[in-house]
Amino acid sequence: MKEKYTYHSVQSEIKFEENTVKSFNKIDSLDQSFRVYENGFLGVHYQKGEMSDDEGFSRARENLSLKRPYPYQPESGVRSRNKCERVLTDKELMDLARTCLSHLSEKYPNFILSGGFYQYHNDEHWVNENGLDYQNIDCNVDANICFKHIDSKDISDGWFSLGDRDFKPEKLYKMAAHYLGSFEKEVELPEEIIVQKQYYDYTEKLIESLNAEKIALGTSLLSGKVGQKVFADSFTLLHDVSDEECWHNTFWDGEGCVIPDDKRVFIENGVVLSGYSDKRTAKKYGVPHTANAGGNYTDIPSIGWLNARIRRSEKTVKELLDGRLSIIPVQYSGGGFNDKGEYVMPVHLALLSDGENILGKLPPFTLSGNMFDMFGKDFIGVGSDNPIFNDKQILVRMNVIKQD
Amino acid sequence: MYRFPKDLYADVRINENVQSNIYIKNGEVENNTSVSVTGAIVRVYDGEMWYSSVTNDLSAIQQELDDLAGLAKPNPDILNDPMVKNFEVNRAEVLIYDGENDLRKVGREQKMQLLEGLIADCVDDSIPEINSWDAFYNDTHTVKRFYSSKGAAITQDKQACAAGIYFQITVNGVTTSGGKSQRKMDLGSIKNLSQEIIAERDRTLDFARNAVDVTPGDYTCVLAPVVTAMFTHESFGHKSEADFMLNDKTLRDEWIMGKTVGNEKVSICDSGDMPNHGYTPYDDEGSKARETWLIKNGVLTGRLHDAHSAAVLGEEITGNCRAQSYQCMPMVRMTNTYMQGGSDNVEQMISEVEDGIYVYCVNYGTGQSTFTMQPSICYRIRDGKLAEPIRANVVTGSVFKTLFDIDAVGDDFELFDSYFCGKNGQTVSVSAGGPTIRVKSLTVN
Numbered sequence: 001m002k003e004k005y006t007y008h009s010v011q012s013e014i015k016f017e018e019n020t021v022k023s024f025n026k027i028d029s030l031d032q033s034f035r036v037y038e039n040g041f042l043g044v045h046y047q048k049g050e051m052s053d054d055e056g057f058s059r060a061r062e063n064l065s066l067k068r069p070y071p072y073q074p075e076s077g078v079r080s081r082n083k084c085e086r087v088l089t090d091k092e093l094m095d096l097a098r099t100c101l102s103h104l105s106e107k108y109p110n111f112i113l114s115g116g117f118y119q120y121h122n123d124e125h126w127v128n129e130n131g132l133d134y135q136n137i138d139c140n141v142d143a144n145i146c147f148k149h150i151d152s153k154d155i156s157d158g159w160f161s162l163g164d165r166d167f168k169p170e171k172l173y174k175m176a177a178h179y180l181g182s183f184e185k186e187v188e189l190p191e192e193i194i195v196q197k198q199y200y201d202y203t204e205k206l207i208e209s210l211n212a213e214k215i216a217l218g219t220s221l222l223s224g225k226v227g228q229k230v231f232a233d234s235f236t237l238l239h240d241v242s243d244e245e246c247w248h249n250t251f252w253d254g255e256g257c258v259i260p261d262d263k264r265v266f267i268e269n270g271v272v273l274s275g276y277s278d279k280r281t282a283k284k285y286g287v288p289h290t291a292n293a294g295g296n297y298t299d300i301p302s303i304g305w306l307n308a309r310i311r312r313s314e315k316t317v318k319e320l321l322d323g324r325l326s327i328i329p330v331q332y333s334g335g336g337f338n339d340k341g342e343y344v345m346p347v348h349l350a351l352l353s354d355g356e357n358i359l360g361k362l363p364p365f366t367l368s369g370n371m372f373d374m375f376g377k378d379f380i381g382v383g384s385d386n387p388i389f390n391d392k393q394i395l396v397r398m399n400v401i402k403q404d
Numbered sequence: 405m406y407r408f409p410k411d412l413y414a415d416v417r418i419n420e421n422v423q424s425n426i427y428i429k430n431g432e433v434e435n436n437t438s439v440s441v442t443g444a445i446v447r448v449y450d451g452e453m454w455y456s457s458v459t460n461d462l463s464a465i466q467q468e469l470d471d472l473a474g475l476a477k478p479n480p481d482i483l484n485d486p487m488v489k490n491f492e493v494n495r496a497e498v499l500i501y502d503g504e505n506d507l508r509k510v511g512r513e514q515k516m517q518l519l520e521g522l523i524a525d526c527v528d529d530s531i532p533e534i535n536s537w538d539a540f541y542n543d544t545h546t547v548k549r550f551y552s553s554k555g556a557a558i559t560q561d562k563q564a565c566a567a568g569i570y571f572q573i574t575v576n577g578v579t580t581s582g583g584k585s586q587r588k589m590d591l592g593s594i595k596n597l598s599q600e601i602i603a604e605r606d607r608t609l610d611f612a613r614n615a616v617d618v619t620p621g622d623y624t625c626v627l628a629p630v631v632t633a634m635f636t637h638e639s640f641g642h643k644s645e646a647d648f649m650l651n652d653k654t655l656r657d658e659w660i661m662g663k664t665v666g667n668e669k670v671s672i673c674d675s676g677d678m679p680n681h682g683y684t685p686y687d688d689e690g691s692k693a694r695e696t697w698l699i700k701n702g703v704l705t706g707r708l709h710d711a712h713s714a715a716v717l718g719e720e721i722t723g724n725c726r727a728q729s730y731q732c733m734p735m736v737r738m739t740n741t742y743m744q745g746g747s748d749n750v751e752q753m754i755s756e757v758e759d760g761i762y763v764y765c766v767n768y769g770t771g772q773s774t775f776t777m778q779p780s781i782c783y784r785i786r787d788g789k790l791a792e793p794i795r796a797n798v799v800t801g802s803v804f805k806t807l808f809d810i811d812a813v814g815d816d817f818e819l820f821d822s823y824f825c826g827k828n829g830q831t832v833s834v835s836a837g838g839p840t841i842r843v844k845s846l847t848v849n
Contacts, residue, residue: 015733018651023454024475027731030460048441049460066436066512112652153658154773155648217430217536219572219579298425298437334769334776335798335849339580344797344849346776364774366798366849401620401849 001037001074002057003128003256005297006030012090014097015116019105021098026090033297034060035128042070046298070300072279075256076131084121084139085165093119093141100143100169107173108180110151115144115159122248132256140247141167147180157183158330158349162390163247171390178358178388179330179351187352187360189327189400194380195367196317196326196353199394203308205337205371206237210266212275213303216285221341221371222272230372231270232379236311238265239276239292243309245392254293254301255279264290270376278303310382310394317383318355320395326353327362328388341371343398356387366401374398406466408553409473411480413449413488415552416465417688418442419730422508426519426541438512443730444468450476451485458731483554490711490721491554492691498560499547500679505590507543507563515541518595519567525598526569526605533609535579536572541565543591556690562683564821564833567594569601575612582608582780587822589679611781611793618782618796618848624760625799625846626753626785629818631763631777632838636672636743637825638771639803641836644674644698644706645724645827646713647736656717661704666807668702669746676723676739680835681821684726688734693723698741702807710736728830738825742837746813750840753812755788761848762790763799776800782848801846814840 011027029048034056036043043064045056088096097117104113121139126132142163148156160179162172205221214220222230241251242262252258255278266273274288281303282289294304313320331349338344350362369378380395387393408414420442427435446468447456455472459465482488501507519541527537543565550558568585584604586594627635649655659665676684676693685693689711696706709717710725713736727734754762762783769777782794801809819837 017647021453023456023733025454025456025458025733027458029458029731044437046437046439048439048443068433068436148652150652151654153654155643155655156772214536217572218574219535221577221579223577296435298439299435302434331772333772334778334800336778338795338797340578340795342797346774346798346800346849348772348774366800368849 001129003035003037003074003126003132004053004056005033005035006125007297008123010121011118012093013116013118014094016097016101017114019101019113021101024090024094031297032056036060036064037070037074038064040069040071042068042300044068044299068300072255074128074130074132077258078131078133079251079258080135081251082137083165084137087121087139088119088141093117096141096167096169100172103169103173104145104176108176110149110184111180112148112150114146118142118144120248124250126252126256128256134250134252134256136250138248140165143167143172145176149183156331160389175389182351182358182360185360187362189362189365189402190325190352192324193398193400194321194324194326195396195398196328196355196388196393198389198391199310199382202343202374202394202396203310205341206375207306207308210275210306211303212277212285212287212290213281215275216287220275222275226272226274229271231267231375232377233269234313234381235267235270235375235379236265237267238263238309238311239290239306240309241307243307246307249307253278253291253305254295255291257291257293259291276303276306309392312384312392313381314384315381316355316385317387317393317395320381320383321355325359326355326395327351328353328358329367335366337371343367343369343371343374353388358388367398368401369396369398406469406551409448409469411478411482412473412476413482413485413491413553414469414473415447415550415556415689416444416469417727417730418444418462418549420547421544423544424512424515424542426515428519428523428539430536436512445730445732446472447733448472448476449482449488451479451482452477454733456733486715487712488554490715491552491556491689492721493552493555494686494690494692495555495557496560496686498685501545501561501563501589507545507565507591510591515543518591522567522569522598522601526601531609533573533575533612534571535574537569539569540585541567550686550688550690552690558686558690560685564589564681565591565594566822567597571605571608573608573612578612580608580612582611585822587681589683589821607781615793615795618761618794620849621847622845623848624757625843625848626757626760626762627841627843628762628764629816629838629840630820631766631779632743632841633818633820633823633836634766634769634777635775636838637738637741637823637834637836638769638777639775639806640672640698641674641738641741642771642827643803644708645736645738646707646709646717646719650713650716659704659707663704664702665704666699666702667810669813670699670702670807670810671697671744672699672741673697673744674708674724674738674741678740678835680740680819681823682739682741682834684723684739687723687725688727689725691721691723691725693739696722708736708738710734726832728832732830735828735830737827737832738834740819740835740837742817742819742835743813743839743841745815745817745839748812748814750814750816753814753840753842754785754790757785757788757842760785761794761796771803773803774800775803775806796848798849799846800849801843806843806846809844810841811844812842816840
């Protein structure tokens with residue numbers, strides 16, 4: 001039984017340094033993974049660049065000599081998904097970059113800007129002799145803007161980024177107005193500390209803890225807690241590969257498995273339903289198979305892919321704040337979660353917000369919290385809208401240690 | 405060779421890389437991979453902008469050169485461009501890993517045997533708190549070729565291999581990870597790791613059983629050599645990369661040569677010529693490596709450059725223009741960066757601390773005006789002696805203040821080859837080093 005995975009990626013990038021366009025780079029890249037299933041073993045050959053099917057499968061067959069066990073049946077199914085809305089030519093991308101950079105440089109002369117404009121166009125295709133034929137095509141443009149105030153002694157004062165399938169400069173300008181427009185106005189920390197942030201930074205420990213193998217081995221903070229209510233009533237976390245705001249995610253996992261409606265709930269209304277698993281983990285530990293294998297195209301698949309989403313509230317960020325103010329960490333580094341799930345993070349730059357607009361720049365401080373509290377008693381919600389940074393954002397109460 | 409376009413600067417960088425990876429988790433082989441990748445980046449510069457493209461088809465390089473030249477604006481005066489003038493025309497073949505030490509000649513069986521030997525020595529099923537363990541071996545060998553329109557023609561190689569075991573140790577529902585890995589440039593240097601792994605396993609066991617939470621505050625801190633290495637790289641190394649200050653008057657005024665920026669015991673150097681993890685005998689625009697003293701006896705004496713930053717600041721190139729791979733444009737990066745060892749006795753350094761913290765090792769660090777490090781194992785120092793293990797999340801301090809606050813520099817210098825450094829989306833291999841140092845005050849949370 002033969003199987004072939006192809007990943008064709010075309011990336012165009014315009015890079016700028018200190019407000020000046022410096023380079024245009026183009027990467028046209030082809031990755032191929034040839035797999036041969038035989039007698040419970042899997043032979044794999046990974047090739048960067050072109051290679052004929054005959055040679056690729058021949059090398060995969062040679063790789064069977066390593067006797068890499070894979071006693072699972074290949075999947076089947078036919079589906080194609082094209083999420084592209086607009087594909088820019090290189091000239092259009094260059095014009096977009098120059099237009100945006102010129103606008104930002106004129107509007108914010110007190111800032112030195114570096115970064116890039118990128119277009120990613122990816123085509124992933126997976127076929128096998130068992131009737132599987134899956135394809136996912138996607139394209140988006142990202143703008144990453146690093147800023148530094150001309151009077152600052154730091155290398156960088158912060159950054160913001162915008163990604164979209166149909167990139168509109170006006171959205172970027174609105175973000176710039178939030179981040180740069182209020183930078184020079186200094187404000188004080190509010191009494192109640194509510195953090196408003198894209199939630200990806202905060203779900204890292206939770207995702208690690210939901211690994212079904214870690215839960216089974218007793219090395220997860222959620223070991224022994226499956227079936228129990230651990231988090232807030234309003235906290236629901238799911239694996240969602242239909243997510244319109246995530247670019248380039250396939251609807252299949254690293255073993256070719258597809259889940260109903262492209263979604264699976266792992267924590268519902270605070271109750272941990274199960275960990276996530278691949279076929280091997282499910283069989284070895286007797287846990288539900290959840291189709292969360294990572295895409296290892298140089299070897300046999302293994303557990304590890306979760307496109308985690310926290311279910312949104314029906315209220316907007318502003319409504320969730322209910323008159324309170326929030327803080328938005330912009331420049332922060334060095335801390336994170338420890339083994340106990342406690343979170344500490346020095347924040348060098350943060351902004352104060354009313355949920356819709358930025359009110360000014362806060363002095364440095366250190367944030368602290370705890371995973372169980374952040375998604376438990378201190379969890380306020382994920383707004384129904386995307387103010388400030390055009391992305392899903394969590395509101396969570398945390399503690400602050402002020403810095404001198 | 406290539407037909408380089410007229411009235412433009414152009415270069416071609418070709419990488420041939422072979423990597424292997426073995427990963428064993430709780431006795432099951434989860435990865436046993438060998439991958440070969442060949443690719444090239446072609447760049448053209450017209451005095452205003454770079455144009456580049458990447459290909460895995462080496463026969464297409466000439467076409468890529470011609471296509472990029474069509475996008476650029478011909479510039480008859482290109483050789484007088486200040487950056488182009490700085491590009492060196494070196495012609496060299498530096499292949500130090502193509503003999504008996506060539507990792508490509510080591511079979512999978514031998515690599516697997518090495519790892520299985522470590523597992524047999526170090527995994528002890530009788531320790532009840534160890535719930536899980538991960539063992540790995542990986543290696544990489546790269547041959548890099550560089551050709552420029554000015555006439556440079558360089559072939560060089562580089563390799564590294566690593567092995568180690570990490571244990572997940574659960575005590576009272578909290579899982580702590582610890583163990584040891586070693587990365588070196590040849591297989592022989594990582595063969596006898598068992599005792600070091602066992603020592604770190606047992607240290608982590610003691611930490612998991614006995615660590616207490618730190619009381620947040622400011623402490624006198626003694627940093628172990630591996631922590632000094634991280635501090636040197638993060639707190640000062642990145643600030644020495646000249647590309648962040650080109651048109652930034654504030655930073656240029658702040659980091660002026662000859663300025664005293666730290667205690668006279670502090671000297672920091674970067675050198676790409678050392679055969680360590682940051683080995684870069686010729687950088688990715690063809691410049692030869694230099695030894696660059698960034699701080700000498702507390703005084704700012706140098707910074708790291710590529711041809712562009714050196715031209716803008718009117719300083720000498722240093723051979724520090726590096727790219728993650730053939731897919732990336734190069735930029736100013738560190739190579740092997742270290743704080744020079746001193747003459748202070750380490751035991752005495754600790755004995756002079758009445759109440760402080762010994763930072764034994766760290767997971768990672770970052771550097772801005774405020775640098776941060778996330779420690780994995782710390783110990784309290786009480787009355788000049790190491791006391792109970794401490795669980796702390798982050799150590800922070802001001803770079804400007806901390807370099808002056810270093811009041812003792814130990815005589816136990818070590819260089820570590822396990823580091824990778826991230827900057828602007830690219831990761832490159834580096835070494836970092838230093839001795840034990842004592843800092844009067846750092847904030848520990």
